[in-house]
Amino acid sequence: xxxxSNTPVHYTVPDEYVFPPEKRPDSDELVDxxxxxxxxxxxxxxxxxxxxxxxxxKDFGFFQVNHGVDEEVVREFRSAAADFFTLPxxxxxxxxxxxxxxxxxxxxxxxxxxxxxxxxxxxLKIQCFPVDKFARHWPPKPDRLRECLxxxxxxxxxxxxxxxxxIAEGLGVAETFFAGELxxxxxxxxxxxxxxxxxxxxxxxxxxHCDRHLLTVLSQGDVGGLQVKHAGRWIAVQPIPNAFxxxxxxxxEIVTNELLKSVEHRAVTNSAVARMSVATxxxxxxxCRIAPxxxxxxxxxxxxxxxxxxxxxxxxxxxxxxxxxxLNRFRIRASEPEPTPTx
Ligand code: OGA
Ligand code: NI
Numbered sequence: 032x033x034x035x036s037n038t039p040v041h042y043t044v045p046d047e048y049v050f051p052p053e054k055r056p057d058s059d060e061l062v063d064x065x066x067x068x069x070x071x072x073x074x075x076x077x078x079x080x081x082x083x084x085x086x087x088x089k090d091f092g093f094f095q096v097n098h099g100v101d102e103e104v105v106r107e108f109r110s111a112a113a114d115f116f117t118l119p120x121x122x123x124x125x126x127x128x129x130x131x132x133x134x135x136x137x138x139x140x141x142x143x144x145x146x147x148x149x150x151x152x153x154x155l156k157i158q159c160f161p162v163d164k165f166a167r168h169w170p171p172k173p174d175r176l177r178e179c180l181x182x183x184x185x186x187x188x189x190x191x192x193x194x195x196x197x198i199a200e201g202l203g204v205a206e207t208f209f210a211g212e213l214x215x216x217x218x219x220x221x222x223x224x225x226x227x228x229x230x231x232x233x234x235x236x237x238x239x240h241c242d243r244h245l246l247t248v249l250s251q252g253d254v255g256g257l258q259v260k261h262a263g264r265w266i267a268v269q270p271i272p273n274a275f276x277x278x279x280x281x282x283x284e285i286v287t288n289e290l291l292k293s294v295e296h297r298a299v300t301n302s303a304v305a306r307m308s309v310a311t312x313x314x315x316x317x318x319c320r321i322a323p324x325x326x327x328x329x330x331x332x333x334x335x336x337x338x339x340x341x342x343x344x345x346x347x348x349x350x351x352x353x354x355x356x357x358l359n360r361f362r363i364r365a366s367e368p369e370p371t372p373t374x
Contacts (some may be wrong), residue, residue: 092294108183160218228300236298286321
């Protein structure tokens, strides 16, 4: 497998990375530079923080948080992960794989339209929590990767649990609403590596998509590139080095009966510096039964039928991440009889 990060400098964009004109980053909806995502300081007063999170969730499906995670822990892990991508090709080779069952793997870009066009991105997919279960699969090089990852994931999961309690309270459901099977699945991480691209107008780093899980906690570092769909336009998420970008996945949208939105986002490239983002995906257990929470269903009209998270994951893969295609498989249409609630 050829990784983009194996080539020290790219002077041209190879043909397979060049998107057709109508798919290029500046082809459709404009980038609106007048809107910025809300930045929420978790040290603020509890009711304010709760309200700000719910408001941001309804308005954008995204927000940034100043958090309780140790800055040193973030910095050290980011530095170890970046070192992985700059290792010589032969050190990365044993981990190169498209086999999704591998607990630690590196790969290059996702394919698009049957593999005709490639994204300008290498990535690590790491199964990272519980640490005891997965740490032995993490590579011994770079030196500090294992220990930094273990520290990072423990702290980021704590932050996620805190956010989920705040969201539950803000929604008016039990504080522990998300605590069990809904957030108890194995935690995965995407470490995305976007090398400098000689012509960012021709390529995309990551396709427009919604996350399939419950909650994503993303460290963008100090290089921008993430864009979020808002009112028909893309808005750029400004880099705030020590903040995390938080967004809701499909499962949050479904259990809240669309009160909180799962919103499309994508990554664009730049020609100056490599960009690395670290996305931690909080997900339900595969056997978790997902359905709109009865407490949140206004006038008894759930918009989705109950399903197992496992089914959703299969449908998402089959629908190639298309938001409407995947949700339609679980939507209750107005003409269909409603299922009898089972709980
Ligand atoms: C993701 C993602 C955005 C980014 O990994 O799901 O949306 O900025 N990443 O790399
Ligand atoms: Ni995403």
